[in-house]
Amino acid sequence: MAAVVLAAVMLATPLAPPALADDGPPDWVEPMRAVHARFAGQQGTFAQLGDSITESRAFWTSLRWTHSDMPPEMDRDLGLVTGYMREECWDGKGPENGNQGGQTVAWALANVSGWLETLNPEAAIVMFGTNDLNGVSLEDYEGGLRDLVSKCLDHGTVVVLSTIPPRHGFEEQSTAFAEAARRVARDLDVPLTDFHADILRRRPTDWDGALDQFREYEGYEVPTLISRDGVHPSNPARYSGVYSAEALDRNGFSLRNYLALTAYGAVIREVLAE
Numbered sequence: 001m002a003a004v005v006l007a008a009v010m011l012a013t014p015l016a017p018p019a020l021a022d023d024g025p026p027d028w029v030e031p032m033r034a035v036h037a038r039f040a041g042q043q044g045t046f047a048q049l050g051d052s053i054t055e056s057r058a059f060w061t062s063l064r065w066t067h068s069d070m071p072p073e074m075d076r077d078l079g080l081v082t083g084y085m086r087e088e089c090w091d092g093k094g095p096e097n098g099n100q101g102g103q104t105v106a107w108a109l110a111n112v113s114g115w116l117e118t119l120n121p122e123a124a125i126v127m128f129g130t131n132d133l134n135g136v137s138l139e140d141y142e143g144g145l146r147d148l149v150s151k152c153l154d155h156g157t158v159v160v161l162s163t164i165p166p167r168h169g170f171e172e173q174s175t176a177f178a179e180a181a182r183r184v185a186r187d188l189d190v191p192l193t194d195f196h197a198d199i200l201r202r203r204p205t206d207w208d209g210a211l212d213q214f215r216e217y218e219g220y221e222v223p224t225l226i227s228r229d230g231v232h233p234s235n236p237a238r239y240s241g242v243y244s245a246e247a248l249d250r251n252g253f254s255l256r257n258y259l260a261l262t263a264y265g266a267v268i269r270e271v272l273a274e
Helices: 029-036 072-084 105-118 138-155 171-188 195-202 252-272
Strands: 046-050 123-127 158-162
Touching: 029 158, 029 252, 046 105, 072 252, 105 138, 123 138, 123 252, 138 158, 138 171, 158 171, 158 252, 171 195, 195 252
Parallel strands: 046 123, 123 158
Antiparallel strands: none
C-alpha cells in the first residue's frame, strides 16, 4: 500500500505532497477503520490532547473565526470539517478536555482514561513532548507516548499524532523526540502530522525566534515559526488567521492549524465518513 501522503502528514516518507497518492490510500486507513469500528459514541467528537501549544486558542479554535488566503486543499478540508465535527469541538480547551500548559506524557497517561470516558472522542489529535524535553529520557518519552496512543486506539478513538516543534537549546533532543513520534505512528499505523519536519523544511536555518537576528521583535510577533521564547509557535498579528504560502512560512500557529486541519480532513474522508 502507499505510504502516508497528507499535506506534510507523514509516516515513513517525510515531506509528502499535499494530496493522497494515486496508487492507493495511506497505510493507516484500514487499521484506523478497524479502530473506528469499535467506537461507540457521537459522530464528530474531536479531542485536542496536549500542552500549552494545544491549549492556546491560537490552535484550532481560531480556525472557526478567521481563515483567509487558504490553499485549495485547506479550503476543501475546512468545509468538510465544519460540516462534520461537532461545533463545541472547535474550543475544547483546558485540563478537563485533555490539554494544559506545562504538562507531559506522564500527565496524559494519568488522565487519559478519564478523558476517554467523559469526552468519548471519535478522533483526537495528540501532541506531547515539549515539556518532556526538560528531563524525561527518550526511552521513557517514547514508551509513554506509545502507551497513550494505544489507550486511545483501544477505546475506539482514531488518533492523529503530531511531532513536537523544534526548541531553542534542545535542537538535538527535539529532533530525537520527533523521530520517536514517527516510530510510534509507524508501529501503531496512525496518521501523523509532522510539525517538526515541516518547520525545518520551511525555515531550515532561521526557524528559531530566539536568534539574535529577531531581537527587535517581542513574544509571538517574530516573523518566523517559533516565538522569541524559542519554545512556542509564533503568531505575528500580520499573519494571524492567514494561510497564504507566505503566512505558512512565518506564523507557527497558522502552520500547525493547516497541518492539523488537512490531517483531520483526510481522516474524515478515509475513515470516519465511510
